[in-house]
Amino acid sequence: MADRLLRMKGIGKSFAGTRVLEGVDFDLHAGEVHILAGENGAGKSTLIKILAGVHADYEGTMEVGGQVCRFRSPRDAATHGISVIYQELSLIPSMRVSDNIFLGRERSTHAGWMRHGSQAKACAALMARLGLDVNPSRNVEDYPISVQQTIEIAKALAFDARIIVMDEPTSALTKPEAERLFAIIAELKANGCGIIYISHKMEEIYRIADRITVLRDGTHVGTATAADLPRAALIHWMVGRDIDEQFPRHAPHLGGVRLQVEDFTVPDPHGRPYPLVDRVSLRVRAGEILGIGGLEGSGASALLNGLFGAYGRILGGRVALDDFPCAVRSPQHALRHGMALLTNDRKTSGLVLSMGIAENITLASVPKYSPGGWFNHGREMETARRHERAFGIRAASLTQTVETLSGGNQQKVVLAKWLETAPRVLLLDEPTRGVDVGAKQEIYALMDRWTAEGIAILLITSEMPELLALSDRIIVMHRGRITAEMSREEATQEKVLEAAMGQRSGVEGVAGP
Amino acid sequence: MINRKTHTIRALLALPFTRALMALLIIVSLGMVFNADGAFFDWGTHRDMLRQVSVYGILACGMTLVIITGGIDLAVGSVLGLMAVTFSILSIRLGVPPAAAILLTLLLGALCGAVSGALVARFRMQPFIVTLAMMVFARGLAKFLSEGKKIPNYVVGPDGSYTEAVPFFRHLDTRILGGNLAVVTVIFFLCVFLSWLVLARLRPGRYIYAIGGNEEAARLSGVPVGWVKVLAYGMSGFFAAVAGICQAAQETQGDPEAGATYELTAIAIVVIGGTNLMGGRGSILLTLLGTLTIGYLEKILSINAVSEAGRLMLTGGIIIAAVLLQRSRK
Amino acid sequence: MINRKTHTIRALLALPFTRALMALLIIVSLGMVFNADGAFFDWGTHRDMLRQVSVYGILACGMTLVIITGGIDLAVGSVLGLMAVTFSILSIRLGVPPAAAILLTLLLGALCGAVSGALVARFRMQPFIVTLAMMVFARGLAKFLSEGKKIPNYVVGPDGSYTEAVPFFRHLDTRILGGNLAVVTVIFFLCVFLSWLVLARLRPGRYIYAIGGNEEAARLSGVPVGWVKVLAYGMSGFFAAVAGICQAAQETQGDPEAGATYELTAIAIVVIGGTNLMGGRGSILLTLLGTLTIGYLEKILSINAVSEAGRLMLTGGIIIAAVLLQRSRK
């Protein structure tokens, strides 16, 4: 075919003796979105890193634009018109947005003299085209993760690439932001670009897919057009068995009020006069899942972090656990009161990547395994084995460092860690971020089981179906305040979105800032 | 089958421990080649090497703890000097009984370290600069207390005769097992054992690794980050005090200049062992191997009477070679 | 309105530059109080302070580049010594014309740095240990080349009289602007300017910040990480060579021991300025302020003839105080 942009044939790759890819074929046409799907650890990211020149030692051949290529560096790949949005953010937090956008492709004179002004202008234009409210001369770290993710997307689009790879670009995006991305993708398609898209979100896949290729355990399972591959078949290809894909939420056995929060406030850490969380009040009952909806900057994450004492002593409001007032001072203190927080970024705040699986699982309950200070390694291993079985963690051994695990398995390790603390209140911030269908299903089942055991759960998720199906009750936040509260039955996607944009309904309003 | 075997050997070779051992073995075989007319094959040479390297090794134990938390302690050399002076003043000048003087000195050493740790933890200051300041300060204090002079272990009698003031100094600088092992070496091994207990068998060890691996994750998992840092630096100060007492005993005096630049040797030992300066990884066994490597390196250069210039150039080259062997995959 | 104003002032106070300036101002006001019978108000004092701190400042320029990449260069002091010796041998012993000797020395200095950089980049070795090895090696080489002796800038005539060998040494160690500014201070300012160009105005500067901020991300963005590291360490070696030539000129000799422990002062300058040792943040202006802070600190202690013990203790205390002011939010 004349408009074949890319053809990869018989790609194989090993890391220090472990085979990660074996004989994978993949191709991409102009003007199509080609989905790359598969379980966590199937080798999707590895395949595109080969394409991007990150891994230069691989087997097999690669043709770009009909021409055989072998990239030695990301720069090499970029000059061949390949642009990548990596799964792990590849921005420099301490640098300006414009510097990030142009990193590696600076606008400068031949002598290397930087043209900062020109970069800032071009960056502002790009941001405007993508409808982003971002100041090119601010540092990337000044923006929340979701905005950073859109900056990363902007970075990939800043140059006229023919092949654009997106490795889970929406994992940190909220619904409207994702919609904006899909619009961009449509535009790119129309311009004749080819897009390789990796995602674990089924809705998304079927929304944009032209063709789908599935990898399992590093091998090529098959390629088909989206129309020829119904959802159930895709899942079967991915996990090798059928999965009953639904949200297993049993009728909740609601107990008494477990967590009561009144007028909870988290001030802005930089001293600006707009609090991140502004006088929020809520209650969660034992066995209940309270979903929190909201867009980027809604303050939902700050609410959970604040409740858990991650910002130190509570500065505004009252918190009661099982009717006992509880002035949390630190995560340590919160843990002692039976709270647990799964943060939304497992790599930076969830796991100690250099430690083993067992060590991570027991990290939040170390005192339990070291009575009198002496560590009981046997008991630790026993516990780890128990969780390995319960969560279906796939690993060579329990002493393996977690940095070598795939995303889904890492997430299960974090969940196991928090469950091991036997919490009364579980604060979950994006528990299924970057997790494959199979693992997601397992996590849903686990959440259901935990509520049956009487744990109260506060759940933040940007995946709307997840929020609607799992929550017994939903509150929606906007700029630090609750703008809506609805029961499971009342909730619809539209209602949640409306409230997330700031329209109030059914809640006592307080005058805006 | 064959494949599997090479694979196992490969995995073994990738272990930090194996690599550190290889570096040591290479140095030892250098010693066998350049044996200085057979002096290298004499047990006395090895015994002396062990004695000489013990003080560095003791410092390296504390340094290992601190480095695994992701920090660094540049003050150990100065604290060693300060504690050598303190111990000498206490026992020689003030006549405090040795046991009490030791206890007090160890406490004060731990306090010096804990102050660094507290500054690092409480104010989130960078360990490098905090301990650099402590290094300068402790040296100043040592000179202040000793008035810049050594505090020798003797008393001058009324008839002008010199007699040993505190026999304990001599007792510490002697040998056991039929003269085959210096007491300070035994103390070094005890320090290694103590560090091993803390790191591998006790609760704080787990916290030390967790903080070095990911401080934020550790904090959110309820690890008392501040206290653990105070503990790690405090232990580093404690070991520096142990080293200071050993140094004073071996020199038969408290020298306010003692220990200058020892911190660099201690760090080199830890790194040559294979413990990563980024924190979160490493072990005290690696440090033990690193201590022996540095000890043999110095000894071999010394028995061959290599010139100062040659010694420095060879040391630089060999450190690079040893670390090249060690370079981690990440 | 009032709120907005306090907010702006707060934001200003949170700027690293403002904090570094405050630290400097505090030191200067200390100087005004302890003015040593008015000596502090004499321009000569400030001129001499600037001259004395110039060599440290020049080293700190290179150190800033390396630290922003997330590394550290412990070798600068030794490379200074090696280059002081090299320059002296070239110009005094071998009679190479000053311009050519300078060029060669700068090249060799850059080469020393580049070797460290290459080891760090190519083998992913830890900068601390690579440059520690380079520090030991360069010192050894300096002693080897000079045979352990100073290379003085004079020739002894047949009548036993001393005559200057290379007048260039004297020219470099003189003053301009009516005797109000030392030439070495001008060279220091030029080095600051050069570093500023690289960091703030030229393409490699972006790469230096990017690598320090997130090396992996920089690599994925197509930054030639290896080359940039070689460049940063190479420039550090280059500046060490500049400092070595200045040092030789001021000492009127090439001393193989020159520059010992200067690396610690250079690092302290960079950190007191507010550049973070974690990399990715900082600027050369901060280093300029840090240089002045350290310069004034030393000068004030010196004109007040503070005793050695007191000087060390005060230095330690003041470093802590200055960095406390600086402590970044993250």
Place this chain on the structure above:
Amino acid sequence: GSRGGNNVGKKDVFVIGMSQCNLGEPWRVQMDEDIRAAAAEYDHVKVLFKDAQNDTLRQRGHIEEFIRQGVDVLIASPKEAAPLTEPLARAYEKGIPVIILDRAVLGDQYTVFIGADNRLIGEAAGKWLKKALGGKGNVVELKGLMTSVPGVDRHEGFRKGIEGSDIKVIFEADMQWLEPNARKEMESALARFDRIDAVYAHNDPGAHGAYLAAAAVDRQKEMIFVGIDALPNEGRAYVKQGILAACFEYPTGGREAIDTALKLLNGEAVPKKIVLPTRVYTPENIDRGGEAL
């Protein structure tokens, strides 16, 4: 304060500036001590001490400060000859009496030089050892820093002293003036050689370190130990304890410096160069206060 003024005689307080190159060595601490003690005997003398921390340029800065401050007399124990010649000459030209202690500077732009001769002392040690060993034997030489002038002089003087005898230097190493290093190097020498007759160390702590090494393997009786400096609480104490067979005094000149400074202030004439006499201390003569060489 007593700044400026040319008419020194009329002042009630004399300020003497003392620039010490380094206080890391006990000998130099002793020098400051001697100066302090001597100055304490005069009510109207005040000494400002500065320590250059072994840094030539810092010492130059001190001299500049003293000049600016207008001290009445400047005493300097320079780290280096060449680099400090110029700054000291400037003080001298400004009319400040300049007393150079211990290490010389180039030329003659100073008032007085006070110091002992390391080469002579080294030679004396060599000759003494030649006699003590009966003209032959195996000697270990533990050198001070060989980049420093005293180290080189004590080495070369010693070699001259033992010239023409059958004394062999079988092992030499640089111990950088430091006792722990001396002990290490001595241990290596002991491991290599079964018969060592004497140890010559460039300073007393070095000799003491060597003694400790030998004592640790019970070989201290096999050999004799000789050191240099003879500080009261080091070398002389070691001799007294029977550790050293001999130590050679390297006088600090601190007292002489103050005496000379007062003479200068009183307008008395002083010689341009004062070479300090040295003494040897042995167990036999130590109680008599040593013996002049």
